């Protein structure tokens with residue numbers, strides 16, 4: 071693997087940075103979601119430049135010279151600067167459609183995603199099926215030309231401003247649990263679909279609001295079935311492999327670390343300078359090494375993604391990134407004392423960003439299959455350790 075950036079990649083990154091410098095306004099900043107007219111417009115401007123589809127072939131609205139790394143460079147720069155990101159729509163959903171959907175579905179949805187027409191919700195979780203997505207119960211009953219759905223999902227972020235749901239439903243209740251699930255693309259305006267807000271502990275701009283989504287005899291046309299019926303669990307696993315590195319980039323952690331170091335460099339408590347304290351310096355140096363590891367793990371997943379789905383690399387990236395997020399929060403509380411936990415006011419370090427990190431650390435640990443699942447993937451697929459039934463799985467390489 072070549073970890074160096076090519077001149078083409080460096081040039082594209084510079085172009086993106088220039089765009090962000092010129093186009094990012096206060097109305098755009100502060101959320102990873104494309105959830106307001108200003109944020110939609112900002113992302114649409116990038117779409118008009120052809121940036122959203124740069125990693126995909128031209129016939130789907132992509133590029134005459136597909137450049138797969140472009141989407142990660144773009145997402146990282148957006149994440150680094152606190153702008154809305156394209157990781158979910160492009161990195162997860164478009165990538166999975168491209169790999170598993172029919173030609174007709176690719177032609178319908180990929181150009182739309184690359185033009186930034188309509189946002190997406192990932193609609194998987196149910197009260198008894200979170201980490202263990204194989205336990206999904208919400209049924210889609212096959213009625214011939216359509217499927218009928220009655221039931222509910224919860225924790226569905228983006229559902230209150232999405233146009234489409236990327237939805238997992240049980241299509242065969244009698245099959246072994248992983249073999250009876252299918253994925254559908256569902257129009258949010260479908261009759262029979264309704265919402266109720268769920269608030270979480272984070273604040274606006276984080277995943278403060280998610281949703282319960284209810285279905286009452288909702289009809290999904292058969293043409294909205296993604297790929298093959300009952301293969302949905304495997305498609306979800308593939309989508310999660312992308313999600314573990316393509317939605318959030320490590321760049322935002324680097325940005326946060328840089329801010330922490332700068333805060334220490336400037337902090338002065340009546341002549342006492344924490345940056346001179348050996349314990350503080352050691353803690354910051356240790357974190358610098360860990361941030362560098364995170365950057366490399368992400369780069370490894372991105373490099374691998376150009377050739378195949380990077381399951382193990384994505385799991386390493388996910389487990390490490392979420393762990394580092396926790397450690398930042400802990401560092402803030404340990405070293406900054408009461409200031410570290412402040413969410414606002416003149417004494418809160420960089421606008422309360424570390425309090426956010428602390429509050430959302432739990433989410434990062436469970437989202438996208440989570441840290442525990444990621445470690446299980448590493449244990450089984452990379453190290454060849456036995457699974458719960460005692461059967462070793464051969465490492466993939």
Ligand SMILES: Cc1cc2nc3c(=O)[nH]c(=O)nc-3n(C[C@H](O)[C@H](O)[C@H](O)COP(=O)(O)OP(=O)(O)OC[C@H]3O[C@@H](n4cnc5c(N)ncnc54)[C@H](O)[C@@H]3O)c2cc1C
Pocket residue numbers: 191192193194195197198199200201202224225226227228270277280433435436437438439440441442443446
């Ligand atoms: C803010 C927020 C936003 C979310 N957004 C979305 C969304 O947009 N779409 C969506 O579909 N879902 C979303 N989720 C749901 C999220 O994916 C689930 O919370 C997550 O999958 C965990 O499921 P659970 O809450 O049922 O916890 P559980 O599955 O009960 O897990 C609880 C704990 O047990 C651990 N655990 C569970 N099983 C195992 C195992 N086999 N081995 C080791 N450890 C295990 C988990 O890692 C976790 O720490 C969101 C959640 C939050 C908090």
